Amino acid sequence: MQLKTELTQLLDIEIPIIQGGMAWVATGELAAAVSAAGGLGVIGAGNAPADVIEKEIDKVEKLTDKPFGLNIMLLSPFAEDIVKLALRRNVPVITTGAGNPGKYVKMFQENGSKVIPVIPSVALAKRMERLNVDAVIAEGTEAGGHIGELTTMTLVPQVADAVDIPVIAAGGVADGRGLAAVFSLGAVGAQIGTRFVCSEECIASEQYKKAILQAGDRDAIVTGRSTGHPVRNLKNSLTRELDALEKKCVDPKKIEEIGSGKLREAVIEGNVDHGSVMAGQIAGMIKDIKTVKMILDEITENCIEVLEEKLNLIK
Numbered sequence: 001m002q003l004k005t006e007l008t009q010l011l012d013i014e015i016p017i018i019q020g021g022m023a024w025v026a027t028g029e030l031a032a033a034v035s036a037a038g039g040l041g042v043i044g045a046g047n048a049p050a051d052v053i054e055k056e057i058d059k060v061e062k063l064t065d066k067p068f069g070l071n072i073m074l075l076s077p078f079a080e081d082i083v084k085l086a087l088r089r090n091v092p093v094i095t096t097g098a099g100n101p102g103k104y105v106k107m108f109q110e111n112g113s114k115v116i117p118v119i120p121s122v123a124l125a126k127r128m129e130r131l132n133v134d135a136v137i138a139e140g141t142e143a144g145g146h147i148g149e150l151t152t153m154t155l156v157p158q159v160a161d162a163v164d165i166p167v168i169a170a171g172g173v174a175d176g177r178g179l180a181a182v183f184s185l186g187a188v189g190a191q192i193g194t195r196f197v198c199s200e201e202c203i204a205s206e207q208y209k210k211a212i213l214q215a216g217d218r219d220a221i222v223t224g225r226s227t228g229h230p231v232r233n234l235k236n237s238l239t240r241e242l243d244a245l246e247k248k249c250v251d252p253k254k255i256e257e258i259g260s261g262k263l264r265e266a267v268i269e270g271n272v273d274h275g276s277v278m279a280g281q282i283a284g285m286i287k288d289i290k291t292v293k294m295i296l297d298e299i300t301e302n303c304i305e306v307l308e309e310k311l312n313l314i315k
């Protein structure tokens with residue numbers, strides 16, 4: 001049995017799951033594996049320059065002919081170059097974070113790409129709808145990485161009521177129960193990040209994956225609220241240092257400086273004690289490393305079971 005939704009139709013994919021475009025983590029290897037298995041794999045451009053990201057696009061296109069996406073961090077110093085690259089390489093789906101993609105939407109769509117911004121509020125979802133984007137990703141505060149304030153549970157139905165375009169839920173989904181839940185909230189699919197970090201194809205260091213496997217339900221905490229760019233990451237000596245400085249009301253610029261480059265340190269170098277181990281609250285539920293295909297198949301099968309069980313309840 002298959003899960004066909006507005007999202008699978010819109011993106012020409014088989015499973016209504018988008019893999020989050022995670023900086024440093026979402027390389028061509030991960031994106032290709034997700035797309036090949038029927039979801040939408042997304043390369044995370046983060047703050048990387050265009051030549052680096054072009055190599056990731058090459059990898060995906062070599063490994064699969066299925067649609068894939070590119071996440072553009074609009075605050076990146078290379079954002080303009082990444083936009084030009086995405087246009088030149090005709091990337092099928094563009095997701096955007098950290099900023100307003102307004103001036104690029106028409107350009108991408110005329111080039112044949114779908115544009116799907118990540119949003120943390122109803123106001124931004126409405127603004128994006130006015131820009132004629134193809135869908136929005138409503139990301140709750142449970143998610144790993146940079147976050148907003150509202151939970152997935154409260155944000156998704158409010159956004160679904162406020163806009164007429166498809167809504168994809170992000171934050172806290174890692175199994176079939178989560179996917180079934182976001183369908184109930186009005187979403188047409190889910191964007192998943194943390195679960196895919198613990199996949200065989202993900203290039204994150206073994207230490208990073210192990211930190212997620214060992215995390216408990218309350219270990220994914222928020223730092224950097226004082227900077228206006230809060231981040232959810234696993235508790236470690238870095239989060240304790242940042243927390244202590246924030247309590248002393250240290251200049252937010254100093255906090256940003258300390259946090260800069262720390263994701264790379266954890267993902268690539270395996271320094272999970274003083275690097276930033278970005279992960280969502282659902283980390284506590286993730287207990288194994290599997291292939292991307294196994295993860296996607298399990299989520300799909302489990303979601304169908306959950307939905308059938310609920311239907312039986314009301315018969």
Ligand SMILES: Cc1cc2nc3c(=O)[nH]c(=O)nc-3n(C[C@H](O)[C@H](O)[C@H](O)COP(=O)(O)O)c2cc1C
Pocket residue numbers: 019020021022023025044045046071073096097098118139142143144145146170171172173191192193194195277278279280281282
């Ligand atoms: C390690 C990590 C890095 C991330 N980097 C980005 C990013 O560069 N751009 C972005 O839009 N979202 C980023 N995210 C958020 C994900 O794309 C996704 O929305 C989120 O992980 C979903 O919530 P979950 O972690 O509960 O599955 C990141 C998440 C993680 C865990």
